[in-house]
Amino acid sequence: xxxxxxxxxxxxxxxxxxxxxxxxxxxxxxxxxxxxxxxxxxxxxxxxxxxxxxxxxxxxxxxxxxxxxxxxxxxxxxxxxxxxxxxxxxxxxxxxxxxxxxxxxxxxxxxxxxxxxxxxxxxxxxxxxxxxxxxxxxxxxxxxxxxxxxxxxxxxxxxxxxxxxxxxxxxxxxxxxxxxxxxxxxxxxxxxxxxxxxxxxxxxxxxxxxxxxxxxxxxxxxxxxxxxxxxxxxxxxxxxxxxxxxxxxxxxxxxxxxxxxxxxxxxxxxxxxxxxxxxxxxxxxxxxxxxxxxxxxxxxxxxxxxxxxxxxxxxxxxxxxxxxxxxxxxxxxxxxxxxxxxxxxxxxxxxxxxxxxxxx
Amino acid sequence: xxxxxxxxxxxxxxxxxxxxxxxxxxxxxxxxxxxxxxxxxxxxxxxxxxxxxxxxxxxxxxxxxxxxxxxxxxxxxxxxxxxxxxxxxxxxxxxxxxxxxxxxxxxxxxxxxxxxxxxxxxxxxxxxxxxxxxxxxxxxxxxxxxxxxxxxxxxxxxxxxxxxxxxxxxxxxxxxxxxxxxxxxxxxxxxxxxxxxxxxxxxxxxxxxxxxxxxxxxxxxxxx
Numbered sequence: 001x002x003x004x005x006x007x008x009x010x011x012x013x014x015x016x017x018x019x020x021x022x023x024x025x026x027x028x029x030x031x032x033x034x035x036x037x038x039x040x041x042x043x044x045x046x047x048x049x050x051x052x053x054x055x056x057x058x059x060x061x062x063x064x065x066x067x068x069x070x071x072x073x074x075x076x077x078x079x080x081x082x083x084x085x086x087x088x089x090x091x092x093x094x095x096x097x098x099x100x101x102x103x104x105x106x107x108x109x110x111x112x113x114x115x116x117x118x119x120x121x122x123x124x125x126x127x128x129x130x131x132x133x134x135x136x137x138x139x140x141x142x143x144x145x146x147x148x149x150x151x152x153x154x155x156x157x158x159x160x161x162x163x164x165x166x167x168x169x170x171x172x173x174x175x176x177x178x179x180x181x182x183x184x185x186x187x188x189x190x191x192x193x194x195x196x197x198x199x200x201x202x203x204x205x206x207x208x209x210x211x212x213x214x215x216x217x218x219x220x221x222x223x224x225x226x227x228x229x230x231x232x233x234x235x236x237x238x239x240x241x242x243x244x245x246x247x248x249x250x251x252x253x254x255x256x257x258x259x260x261x262x263x264x265x266x267x268x269x270x271x272x273x274x275x276x277x278x279x280x281x282x283x284x285x286x287x288x289x290x291x292x293x294x295x296x297x298x299x300x301x302x303x304x305x306x307x308x309x310x311x312x313x314x315x316x317x318x319x320x321x322x323x324x325x326x327x328x329x330x331x332x333x334x335x336x337x338x339x340x341x342x343x344x345x346x347x348x349x350x351x352x353x354x355x356x357x358x359x360x
Numbered sequence: 361x362x363x364x365x366x367x368x369x370x371x372x373x374x375x376x377x378x379x380x381x382x383x384x385x386x387x388x389x390x391x392x393x394x395x396x397x398x399x400x401x402x403x404x405x406x407x408x409x410x411x412x413x414x415x416x417x418x419x420x421x422x423x424x425x426x427x428x429x430x431x432x433x434x435x436x437x438x439x440x441x442x443x444x445x446x447x448x449x450x451x452x453x454x455x456x457x458x459x460x461x462x463x464x465x466x467x468x469x470x471x472x473x474x475x476x477x478x479x480x481x482x483x484x485x486x487x488x489x490x491x492x493x494x495x496x497x498x499x500x501x502x503x504x505x506x507x508x509x510x511x512x513x514x515x516x517x518x519x520x521x522x523x524x525x526x527x528x529x530x531x532x533x534x535x536x537x538x539x540x541x542x543x544x545x546x547x548x549x550x551x552x553x554x555x556x557x558x559x560x561x562x563x564x565x566x567x568x569x570x571x572x573x574x575x576x577x578x579x580x581x582x583x584x
Contacts, residue, residue, distance in 0.1 A: 029525075080499075081474075081499065093498075093499075095474060095499070100473060100474050100523055103475075103498045103499070104476065166477050167480070170437055173434045174375065174383045216477065216478065217478065217550070217551045217569070218429075219429050219432065219569075222432050222433065223431075226432065255551075278552050279551055306524065341524065
């Protein structure tokens with residue numbers, strides 16, 4: 001087999017059809033670019049996908065905050081953090097000096113009434129929510145470089161908690177499941193309506209990548225039964241929208257989500273990403289259990305990478321790549337993203353060695 | 361009395377807060393922890409018995425099931441809510457000294473890290489296990505942990521970190537606390553952590569889940 005383009009390679013990998021090598025893609029913390037470009041390895045504005053032989057280019061183009069015109073209201077600012085209310089009515093504290101997810105300080109929405117009054121009426125498929133130009137430019141660039149163009153959308157689990165926080169959302173699933181189902185349904189319909197507008201005007205991507213974070217250390221936030229009852233209908237709708245148009249679907253989730261994988265397969269996903277080892281995910285076990293039905297991206301322990309120890313990197317790759325490459329359904333990626341503790345040369349070694357092992 | 365305590369235990373374990381709560385669906389319309397604890401106190405059941413023979417057992421049961429992936433976060437949150445409703449009635453007994461906590465647990469997410477979900481779950485389970493929890497919040501400096509330990513001598517300290525980039529601050533905090541008091545007990549937890557890391561930085565124990573932390577302290581408590 002000759003050398004495939006990124007588009008051809010990822011298309012085949014998502015269908016577990018023969019390819020020339022395993023795929024390659026990665027996510028990085030913002031601080032990593034700063035560090036590596038400061039060290040002269042990357043140009044200041046050079047994107048990672050232009051520097052490394054990545055097969056995928058992503059583009060997110062939607063703004064799903066409830067009140068689009070709301071200007072974030074700064075409540076408190078220190079040298080290190082900023083506390084602000086956003087267009088979802090959430091008060092979040094963010095770190096100014098480095099990448100981290102925000103602290104959930106307070107939420108306007110804690111129950112069904114506040115959701116119906118303050119958020120739901122705003123969630124209309126307004127074209128102002130779409131950055132058409134960004135989508136057009138990234139799509140063109142991906143096509144020019146032969147990369148698989150993945151349109152990325154945040155899916156319902158990750159859309160709800162910025163509105164009401166994890167605790168109210170998860171307690172709502174127990175106390176008032178119909179309220180959470182209404183949020184799920186509202187966001188799923190909004191996503192589909194916006195995709196219709198975007199793709200109708202700008203054309204389809206090569207595939208769709210939905211982002212969810214449904215797990216944490218050792219377990220998912222919810223049971224498989226609760227997933228099937230509350231979240232899966234939205235996944236079936238949004239994944240089904242893509243599949244009806246011939247678009248493969250990658251599903252991201254951080255954390256331990258192995259118990260939910262059967263439900264995500266029922267929803268129709270083609271590939272699971274990111275398979276977070278430190279949360280308890282086991283790439284080899286997933287491959288054994290679902291490798292005939294599902295492709296995988298990730299599952300390489302990033303702690304090994306930031307040890308910057310080539311012997312450990314070799315061991316991790318040798319343990320996993322020769323196994324998971326067997327069904328042609330694997331894309332090399334860390335189990336989360338690359339922090340700035342990973343030295344540039346360690347990462348470079350990781351992908352060189354990984355692709356060497358991943359050749360067919 | 362035993363029957364009442366058993367009913368309270370079930371309410372805590374199942375997350376039945378009060379009579380109005382629709383959760384769990386199969387207990388709809390029944391009294392919850394709120395009413396039953398009030399009833400028990402009215403019937404002359406000592407607060408310590410309610411705490412030790414009902415609340416702690418109920419919370420321990422749900423924590424254990426959580427560890428075994430038999431229940432999930434919504435269940436644990438509802439149990440914690442039921443526990444809060446029950447503890448509201450016991451507060452005066454703690455204030456008067458008639459009921460006592462097992463100890464004080466100082467809790468926080470280390471500096472540079474703003475994650476709080478895991479920390480909050482640990483706090484709920486520790487409180488449910490009979491510990492007084494002093495929650496310092498997120499992005500807590502080593503010095504602030506030390507200050508809290510000085511204010512609450514003999515307390516156990518729990519450090520949480522989700523980010524690999526903030527694990528270094530965890531090490532700094534452990535060192536500072538141990539320099540102040542070599543016997544201070546420091547527990548650590550969080551997504552990127554392991555037993556090996558906990559040992560390397562001098563922490564006393566690592567737990568992958570809230571119940572593990574509580575079990576560690578309960579074992580130690582029963583040995584002392």
